[in-house]
Amino acid sequence: MNLQRRHLLLAASALPLAAHAHHGWSSFDADRPIYLEGTVKSVRWQNPHAELQLEVAADLQLPANLAQRAVPAQTAPVDGKALLAKAVLPTRKDRQWEIELAPLTRMQAWQVQPIKPGAAVSVVGFTLRDEKGDAVVRAEYLFVDGKAYGLRSSPA
Template structure:
């Protein structure tokens, strides 16, 4: 019984650390919301997070989406995000100036989906 309690305590201490190590959202500037409309050039429908590429103002942007299950639960499907599809993206840019953003919401074909 004692070893079970120790194992539970260790897991409880390590589980939050794994979550923080995975996300690293602090590299995005939540004080600076950006929004633009652009065509998708590539889409990766995968976990732990989907991703896409867009061409905006002569730059290629990497777009960090939500986990697949969350996107699908909120009505965003892989079929909606195809290269060439124009989308409106709203999210946070990276603090270091890299052309990458963490998306909070996406509008495609007139439908807005909250991703966080």
């Protein structure tokens, strides 16, 4: 087998590993925002979007002041206050969640610094429909170090 063909086969065999975590946005239930907070266990700061593995406490509680949190204006029409007011805890009890953030160009536009394992973060976002399949959330809002970032679009 020639060297070029061997490299193509190796690249093709690695593809499913690199693409396993990406879900199409239509897979998520945009009518039911959920809230998660916890400790970052691992980070993938790469495209198609940054991802976090978040460990949540078994006794996760919805913050009483969640609806009053300030959220930044975005270029996309997002009613952040309504999303925060409507947010609930997930029904599934997984302790580990995959958090899909925004593409790196958008993370840079928001000036989000790469998040490190051990960081405490919270998110409001959307699970897969009926919370079936993977324990994954597409983050709408990311809260880290006292700052809120809207991830659907760029800052307004």
